[in-house]
Amino acid sequence: MYMAIFILFAIMSIAGAIMVITLKSPVSSAIALIFVLCCIAGLFALMGALFMAALQVIVYAGAIMVLFLFIIMLLNLKDEILGEDEKKVTRVFGSILGIAFLLEIGFFVRRALTVGSESLMYPVPEQFASIEVISTGLFTKFLFAFEITSVLLLVAIIGAIMLSKGEGKTEY
Amino acid sequence: MDLIDIGITVGKVVIIFGALMGMVAYMTLFERRVIAFIQGRIGPNRVGFQGLLQPIADAVKLLFKEDVTPAGANKFLFAIAPMLSFIPTLLTIAVIPVAESSTIFGREVDWIISDINIGILFVLAVTAMEVYGIIIGGWASNSKYPLLGALRASAQMISYEVSLGLALVGLLMVTGTFSMTEIVAQQSSFLQWNIFKQPLGFLLFIIGAFAEVNRIPFDLPEAEAELVGGYNTEFSSMKFAMYFMGEYAAMISISAIMVTLYFGGWQGPILPSPIWFLLKVGAFLFTFVWVRGTLPRFRYDQLMRFGWLVLLPLALFNIFITGVIMVL
Numbered sequence: 153m154y155m156a157i158f159i160l161f162a163i164m165s166i167a168g169a170i171m172v173i174t175l176k177s178p179v180s181s182a183i184a185l186i187f188v189l190c191c192i193a194g195l196f197a198l199m200g201a202l203f204m205a206a207l208q209v210i211v212y213a214g215a216i217m218v219l220f221l222f223i224i225m226l227l228n229l230k231d232e233i234l235g236e237d238e239k240k241v242t243r244v245f246g247s248i249l250g251i252a253f254l255l256e257i258g259f260f261v262r263r264a265l266t267v268g269s270e271s272l273m274y275p276v277p278e279q280f281a282s283i284e285v286i287s288t289g290l291f292t293k294f295l296f297a298f299e300i301t302s303v304l305l306l307v308a309i310i311g312a313i314m315l316s317k318g319e320g321k322t323e324y
Numbered sequence: 325m326d327l328i329d330i331g332i333t334v335g336k337v338v339i340i341f342g343a344l345m346g347m348v349a350y351m352t353l354f355e356r357r358v359i360a361f362i363q364g365r366i367g368p369n370r371v372g373f374q375g376l377l378q379p380i381a382d383a384v385k386l387l388f389k390e391d392v393t394p395a396g397a398n399k400f401l402f403a404i405a406p407m408l409s410f411i412p413t414l415l416t417i418a419v420i421p422v423a424e425s426s427t428i429f430g431r432e433v434d435w436i437i438s439d440i441n442i443g444i445l446f447v448l449a450v451t452a453m454e455v456y457g458i459i460i461g462g463w464a465s466n467s468k469y470p471l472l473g474a475l476r477a478s479a480q481m482i483s484y485e486v487s488l489g490l491a492l493v494g495l496l497m498v499t500g501t502f503s504m505t506e507i508v509a510q511q512s513s514f515l516q517w518n519i520f521k522q523p524l525g526f527l528l529f530i531i532g533a534f535a536e537v538n539r540i541p542f543d544l545p546e547a548e549a550e551l552v553g554g555y556n557t558e559f560s561s562m563k564f565a566m567y568f569m570g571e572y573a574a575m576i577s578i579s580a581i582m583v584t585l586y587f588g589g590w591q592g593p594i595l596p597s598p599i600w601f602l603l604k605v606g607a608f609l610f611t612f613v614w615v616r617g618t619l620p621r622f623r624y625d626q627l628m629r630f631g632w633l634v635l636l637p638l639a640l641f642n643i644f645i646t647g648v649i650m651v652l
Contacts, residue, residue, distance in 0.1 A: 210445065
């Protein structure tokens with residue numbers, strides 16, 4: 153049962169990911185990406201990490217993807233405009249990165265297989281990724297990284313405000 | 325997990341889901357009658373006693389309407405968009421305890437479909453998905469006004485979701501748990517209701533709730549005077565009906581959430597617990613209709629400014645005050 157649901161979610165998320173990069177219209181790609189993110193939330197939930205699953209849906213599938221879709225629709229990009237931008241450099245660079253990433257995944261899959269099939273299925277600890285564990289970690293061990301991240305986000309917010317206000321424009 | 329357990333779970337789902345669908349159907353009649361009463365009209369009272377069969381007549385009418393798909397529409401997305409707007413609203417009800425636990429076939433039955441320990445986050449996650457039905461529907465129609473409605477919907481929902489979530493943070497600080505069952509258990513008597521501990525938080529939550537379900541005064545995505553019909557302009561037949569069922573189901577589930585989080589859930593004296601739950605939810609549903617009969621619609625820029633410059637700072641202030649009181 154567990155395995156069947158896992159395989160279902162895994163296949164759906166990979167299929168969705170392929171759709172993200174192959175679909176022609178940007179809106180369809182974004183919708184496929186929402187689907188992928190929801191499937192990954194399903195995988196988290198399957199591992200018992202309900203908190204992570206909920207955050208995945210709220211933050212990524214909910215908030216960030218709404219913004220993505222909003223911007224894509226607002227700009228309403230046509231295929232011709234997107235086609236012009238396609239440069240050879242991007243393609244070459246992209247394929248190199250893609251191959252490197254595939255090799256990395258292959259390396260870890262192989263290592264997991266050689267260690268033995270049991271290690272693939274070992275049970276997750278009882279309190280795995282629960283709210284208590286994550287928040288205790290965030291506010292003790294990883295406090296510095298946590299605070300640095302918030303500064304980074306603050307910089308991004310200030311940058312966004314500066315960009316949208318523009319030079320010389322005083323009107324809100 | 326034997327047959328009786330499975331039977332009980334299936335029974336719970338059927339009963340709660342059935343009750344919700346029944347309420348969705350009769351909410352349409354309730355709204356029309358109450359609005360008519362507010363405006364000094366009579367409202368639909370011809371079909372059956374006092375119009376009680378009106379929802380069935382409406383459903384039959386909608387089923388037999390022609391299902392039109394506009395030329396140039398994205399067929400697949402156009403077909404699934406109404407479902408995407410309807411299904412999440414039904415999912416919310418799964419984590420809400422609707423009655424006191426009772427004993428059936430010698431087993432303790434909690435009247436909640438799924439008692440997960442992150443109930444509130446589940447609700448937020450599912451509400452976050454509700455907007456996609458509107459955005460995708462508006463875009464897939466390949467038509468101007470629905471697209472404008474969809475753009476408004478996405479801007480509005482992300483703005484108000486932030487204050488909705490932050491309003492809940494104050495509540496979480498007081499209760500110390502994400503579990504719906506525990507939150508209800510904490511509010512065992514009238515004076516322990518969370519509304520008295522979080523009055524500002526509740527106010528923010530209910531305003532956010534109105535914006536989240538796209539009701540007047542926040543129904544900009546479907547402002548008929550300026551957008552023809554908004555995101556649902558091109559939809560007809562059961563697809564159109566599904567958008568409306570989604571809106572009513574969202575209203576009912578968000579009322580149920582408010583009752584559970586701030587008004588003691590199913591708890592109450594003398595009367596049986598499901599009755600109390602229904603009475604409280606009904607009071608909120610009346611409020612939704614009452615507000616529709618009373619307030620005008622916001623202008624779009626007012627809506628955005630109100631969300632970011634009033635609600636968001638107030639929500640942060642609420643968290644700050646709650647923290648100060650808890651430390652003292």
